[in-house]
Amino acid sequence: MKRITKIEDNKVLSVKKKIRVAAYCRVSTASDEQLISLEAQKVHYENYIKANDEWEYAGLYYDEGITGTKKEKRRGLLSMIADCERGKIDLVITKSISRFCRNTTDCLELVRKLLELNVYINFEKENLNTGSMESELMLSILSGLAESESVSISENEKWSIKKRFQNGTFIISYPPYGYANINGEMVIVPEQAEVVRKIFVDTLAGKSTHAIAKELSECGVISKKGGKWTLGTINAIIRNEKYTGDVIFQKTYTDSSFNRHINYGEHDQYLCTNHHEAILSHEVFNKANEVMSQRGKEKGNGENTQRYQNRYGFSGKIRCGECGGIFKRRKHYKPSGNYVAWCCTGHIENKDACSMKYITDDSLKVTFLTMMNKLIFAHQMVLRPLLRSLQGLDDKDRLLEIQEYESKLEKNMEQRQVLTSLMASGLLEPALFNSENNTLIQEEEMLKAEKNKLMYSVSGDRTRFDALEKLIKFVSGSEMITDYDDEVFIAHVDRIKVVSREEIIFILKCGLELKERMA
Structure with missing residues (x-):
């Protein structure tokens, strides 16, 4: 059934x-x-x-x-x-x-x-x-x-900027090395101004941009962006008319496709004389530029400075633990044999002020190899814990703060665009526009400064993290190394501190400081 x-x-x-x-x-x-x-x-x-x-x-x-x-x-x-x-x-x-x-x-x-x-x-x-x-x-x-x-936005901004070019009220928010923006005015930074004057004096004395940049870096002088001096940086300073107190506005322009170009006469330029306090006379500025132009003609490469680079990996990276001076490379000629040594500039200039003796190039290279081989052998114990600690840093709160500043800066920009549109259409008096616009510019500078503090802290941690990952990748995949290589040194070492002829400290790009006995 x-x-x-x-x-x-x-x-x-x-x-x-x-x-x-x-x-x-x-x-x-x-x-x-x-x-x-x-x-x-x-x-x-x-x-x-x-x-x-x-x-x-x-x-x-x-x-x-x-x-x-x-x-x-x-x-x-x-x-x-x-x-x-x-x-x-x-x-x-x-x-x-x-x-x-x-x-x-x-x-x-x-x-x-x-x-x-x-x-x-x-x-x-x-x-x-x-x-x-x-x-x-x-x-x-x-x-x-x-x-x-x-x-x-671009047209309104161009109109506004052009008007400020013409009446001399354009604010240079990021002035060159030697000046600071104080309430919209370019004000001389005395210690930086002295460096600028020295650059021009050295140029007129016949020093090359390579030699000037190298000397400034070796002396520990910090550039505008906080890094080392380069030939391009020195060249840009020598060519910058702002050091005479004058300003040429509209050296560059943006085309209809929003690409920036150097202005070779496509648009009007505006020369504003006595715009701010001068660091140099026009005579010194003009003579230095004549020297640079003549050098370019003689070398046949114009203003191209890329063909000149530091020749040695240790150059500018060895610092004296006693006086802070930079070590220079020298050849020593002895009856027993010639050799290369690195000598403290402070000791060279005044032996009484700094007692640090030279160290040989060969011993420095052997000591570096010893340090790297220790990391290759023990990277699991030394580097991995540091990587975990850096991975534990929480960027989220700082990144969200940065986002808040971004929003405030965007609102500031929108307010300035409204002001510019009202001014361009004749609905706003110039005096009121300048007053309100300057207030917004000052607010923008304050917001940027606060945002940059956060960005530098985030960037610093990330730079260390990236450098550490790069170092771990190298040491974990390497056998013990026996030959010194400049590229390996440059890739992983920020600088060397010489404590004595018997002891040095390698300061790595990841933040580690490793002390080694000299070989």
């Missing part, structure tokens, strides 16, 4: 599927500052998405150093679209239409493509979600505005 059994409905609790949300962000240049800013955006969006219980974090896509007007060059954007096609993303969050795309045609094309894939875009600044749009009219208008935003 057939038996019929009724199958009851299986009531399964329905689980609401989370929306898979990705974020897209972009910065327009690939500078270190912009890349840290990009990291700040990434942290912000990751926290923002994960804070919503209905959302599932689907990743963050980004482009660095890429223009927003050219879709084809943005690998991060194209990668995100590819993942949308694979069904990995339901919603994309981006800051604004201008960050997503400044070209109207591309913007509409991308939005339509994603809509066909049932993927929506949320533009935060415009408070626009493509999933709730009944038509493309609003998006077309907004993306058209975004496309023209670059042009309108």
Whole structure:
């Protein structure tokens, strides 16, 4: 007999599927500052998405150093679209239409493509979600505005800057070495001004830019950007008319494609004399530039300084532990045999002021090999714990603070753009414009200074981390090394401190300081 059994409905609790949300962000240049800013955006969006219980974090896509007007060059954007096609993303969050795309045609094309894939875009600044749009009219208008935003902002800024060029009120926010920006004015920094004067005196005395740069680095003089002096830096100082108290405005210009060029006469330039206090006379400045031009003609390479580089890995990197002087390379000629030695400049100039004796090049190289071989043998005990400690540093709080400063700076810029537009249309008196604009410029300088403090701290930690990873990769994959190599030394050592002829300290780029007995 057939038996019929009724199958009851299986009531399964329905689980609401989370929306898979990705974020897209972009910065327009690939500078270190912009890349840290990009990291700040990434942290912000990751926290923002994960804070919503209905959302599932689907990743963050980004482009660095890429223009927003050219879709084809943005690998991060194209990668995100590819993942949308694979069904990995339901919603994309981006800051604004201008960050997503400044070209109207591309913007509409991308939005339509994603809509066909049932993927929506949320533009935060415009408070626009493509999933709730009944038509493309609003998006077309907004993306058209975004496309023209670059042009309108650029034209307004150019107009404003040109007016300030003409009336001499343009503020040089980043003055050259020797000056500081104090409340919008270029003010001489006395100790830096002395260095500038010395550079010009040395040039007139016949010293090469290579020799001047090397001497400044060896003496421990810090350049404008906090690093070593280079031939290009010295050349730029000698060619800079600002040291005479004059300023030539509009040495460069931006074309319609937002590319910067040197102004060879395509646009008017403006010479503002007695703009600020001079460090040099016009006579000294002109003579030094004549010397530089003559040298260029004699060498047949114009102003090209790239063919001259430091010849030795140790150059400028050995510092005296007694007087702080830089060690110079010298050849010693003895009856028993010739050899190369490194000598403290302080001891060379005054033996009574510094008693540090020379160290030989060969012993220094052998000691370096000893130090590196110790790391190769014991990197698990020495380097790995340091790497774990650096990995434990939490950048998120600092990056979120940087993002806050970015937002404040963006608001400041928008306020200045409004002022400029009102001024350009004749709705604002020049006196009021200058007053309000100067206030915003000062606020911008303050915000940038605070942001830069945070960026330097983040950048410093990351630089050490990258250097340590590079060192671990080298030592963990190497046999004991027997031959000295300049490239290995330069790659991993920041400088050497000579404690005595028997003892030196290697200060590595990752922050480690390792003491070694001289071989």
